Amino acid sequence: MMLDTLKTLLAVWGPTGQEGQVAQELQQMLADKADAMRVDVMGNLIVEKKGQPGGKTLMFSAHMDHIGLVVTDIEDTGYLRVTNVGGVSVDSMRCRHVAFGNGVQGVAVCQPTKGETAGMQHLFVDIGAQDRAEALTMVQLGDVCVFAPDCFPVGPHRFASPAMDDRCACALLAELLLQTDAPRNTVVGVFSVQEEVGLRGAATAAYQVAPDIGVAIDVTAWGDTPEVKLPAVKLGAGAAIKFMDRSMIATPCVRDALMAAAEKAGVPYQREILPFGGTDGGAIQHSRGGVPTGTLSIPCRYVHSACETIDMRDMESGLAILKEFVNGEY
Ligand SMILES: [Zn+2]
Known part of the structure; x- marks a missing residue:
């Protein structure tokens, strides 16, 4: 079916x-x-x-x-810096649930931009790590996350999914x-x-x-x-x-x-x-x-x-x- x-x-x-x-x-x-x-x-x-x-x-x-986000850097605070793999817009990534291939999950967030146009440099992923060392036990540079899998009905004929x-x-x-x-x-x-x-x-x-x-x-x-x-x-x-x-x-x-x-x-x-x-x-x-x-x-x-x-x-x-x-x- x-x-x-x-x-x-x-x-x-x-x-x-x-x-x-x-x-x-x-x-x-x-x-x-x-x-x-x-x-x-x-x-x-x-x-x-x-x-x-x-x-x-x-x-x-x-x-x-x-499409997804690739980890480019891990900050001392444990937040992941990322850039896009394919056509990802910052707007679509504000506070979204993301998932890595090894099962690690997180939230993609756009930080305050202080008047600048929001770009990839303003995005980070919060995986709940307390610092860089802990983050490195969960993900590595080069790892990629995508919107976490989802699928839900919208009305009688439609479905939405990332x-x-x-x-x-x-x-x-x-x-x-x-x-x-x-x-x-x-x-x-x-x-x-x-x-x-x-x-x-x-x-x-x-x-x-x-x-x-x-x-x-x-x-x-x-x-x-x-x-x-x-x-x-x-x-x-x-x-x-x-x-x-x-x-x-x-x-x-x-x-x-x-x-x-x-x-x-x-x-x-x-x-x-x-x-x-x-x-x-x-x-x-x-x-x-x-x-x-x-x-x-x-x-x-x-x-x-x-x-x-x-x-x-x-x-x-x-x-x-x-x-x-x-x-x-x-
Ligand atoms: Zn396509």
């Missing part, structure tokens, strides 16, 4: 560059259904389902990594692999690493897979809360099919094939034109001599905060679109 898969993946610790536990969880989930499965040098999990003779190779990418970006897409891709039998085209599901620091895993994965067509699956921003208008995307109105963002102009034939798949599946979808941001699609499209590439997006409010919120109806729409897409004639 989609929701169970989602909840399982949201609970796994996995900051950018340390996605191993997420890959392990997915390997267990998919072991019985995959024709081939491997983890590459970068840490990407690459799962294959063979298609029919004459079919094409379709690569889908969903990133496993999650890891929706991009575990909701990992859940969608996992369900696609689990629910697809004997597709026309070979489906290669890439659960990628290091998206949040520049689409690094997808770049090397796309080179290895050398797909005929690429599709990134990721969250996108929202335009349906007070004073937020762009993109013109709403929660609950279906998955979004991307036209462009800052990393990619979707290849028209792939974009149109995704929309045709939605029509054929009879599910709602939205057109997405995002004036900022990027996805693994940007890296896939640039791979080798170029790969025709599109992106399927799950609308997500409050991206890169502890309360990233999605609508399960958009997940169902996205899954229906991709199930149709893998059987298309290309």
Whole structure:
């Protein structure tokens, strides 16, 4: 079930560059259904389902990594100084519950800024240590913390979690692999690493897979809360099919094939034109001599905060679109 898969993946610790536990969880989930499965040098999990003779190779990418804070210094008082791994804003970090990979928990805090614009230099993490020596028994320089795992319902159709970006897409891709039998085209599901620091895993994965067509699956921003208008995307109105963002102009034939798949599946979808941001699609499209590439997006409010919120109806729409897409004639 989609929701169970989602909840399982949201609970796994996995900051950018340390996605191993997420890959392990997915390997267990998919072991019985995959024709081939491997983890590459970068840490990407690459799962294959063979298609029919004459079919094409379709690569889908969903990133496993999650933004976090890395410890840069430990003060004599025991407080940790940190900087961002990926797109973390100070605003989203004020008095938030954070967790390290070894189980140590703490509170990220922004100190008084005395009139300066708040920056990473104003953030510290309080892990309850009385001094530097005690802190060093709990964490080391270079350790990374993320928003502590959480997942709670918001209204009848929605869930919020700090890891929706991009575990909701990992859940969608996992369900696609689990629910697809004997597709026309070979489906290669890439659960990628290091998206949040520049689409690094997808770049090397796309080179290895050398797909005929690429599709990134990721969250996108929202335009349906007070004073937020762009993109013109709403929660609950279906998955979004991307036209462009800052990393990619979707290849028209792939974009149109995704929309045709939605029509054929009879599910709602939205057109997405995002004036900022990027996805693994940007890296896939640039791979080798170029790969025709599109992106399927799950609308997500409050991206890169502890309360990233999605609508399960958009997940169902996205899954229906991709199930149709893998059987298309290309
Ligand atoms: Zn993402």
